[in-house]
Amino acid sequence: MGGTGFIGAVLSPYLDEAGYDITVADACWFGNELPSHIKLIKTDLFDLKQEDLKGFDTVIFLAGLSNDPMAEFSPKSNFILNTALPAYVGFIAREAGVKKLIYACSCSVYGYTLNKTYTEEDPAICNYPYGVSKLQGEKSLLALAEENFNVISIRQGTVCGFSPRMRLDLAMNTMFKNAVQNHKITLSNHRIWRPILGLHDLCQAYHKALEFNAEGGHVFNISSFNTTVGQLADSVVEFVKNKMNIDVQIEDQNRQDYRNYKVSTDKAFELLNYKAQQNDLDIISDLYDHLDQFSDFTNEKFYNIEVFKKLVEQKALIA
Ligand SMILES: NC(=O)c1ccc[n+]([C@@H]2O[C@H](COP(=O)([O-])OP(=O)(O)OC[C@H]3O[C@@H](n4cnc5c(N)ncnc54)[C@H](O)[C@@H]3O)[C@@H](O)[C@H]2O)c1
Structure with missing residues (x-):
């Protein structure tokens, strides 16, 4: 569900090819x-209804x-779609006899943390609408978990890399775009920590979660690596210089951020046998290799907030 989005446009064909x-x-x-050839039901x-989910083993x-x-543009939609919707889908899935639900949660649930690599056991405390709504979505799904209904919440790092449904509003994707387009990367604060998740590693994690046989509810952090935003920018600058001979400046605004976290993926390694394979260069190379498919940088379709505002303006969505 949500399988035509940035992640779904890579994960859906990956799972299809995996059989x-x-x-x-x-x-x-x-x-x-x-x-x-991938079956698509276009629907909110x-x-x-429950009957629509009969016969399915798993919902992602x-x-x-x-x-x-x-989330900030529409607090109402945020809490309806990130908290009430997963609860509704989880409920009808369980009633329909679906065995497993895998939920795309976010490491943003950890909020502003200091000098510690967070495990799934550490407190998830955030005070901004997106993080709170994702955490509440996770909690409501875990509350539905039982012997015959396995819930796996995947707390994803910031996902980056190329997708046929491209987003240029995600950390590394934005940096790469700004480096190529403006020859300048602007950072809110270079010291901020983020876990980054390459789409290849993300697919691996979902594949492992599908194969994981366990009852009840489980939460996993999934990332490829932890990095400071400054280190990430340095990697992009170096890559763009070497490959494209473009000199890129970094501007650091040294602002206070409300998110700062690094996460441990040890639990995913132990229980799912998830092993991160992508590093920063792999992800930047992936972007570089597909540049011709998103080089129209001003196209609003690459920026979620622009598309969302337009759908609200057209009354196709209620904000
Ligand atoms: N991209 C990231 O870095 C990241 C990181 C952590 C967590 N996540 C989570 O992963 C999920 C996917 O992220 P993404 O980047 O692919 O997002 P996206 O915005 O590209 O895709 C979301 C998809 O969900 C669909 N959708 C939303 N509400 C719907 C509804 N009510 N009915 C039917 N379809 C609906 C949209 O049409 C879209 O195709 C999201 O839940 C997001 O919170 C993403």
């Missing part, structure tokens, strides 16, 4: 770039509002 019989349900806010997920929930600007 899973998949059906995507999505309202297609950003269009549909899935291969045509709130319109799905990738829907909702997927960043802070959207």
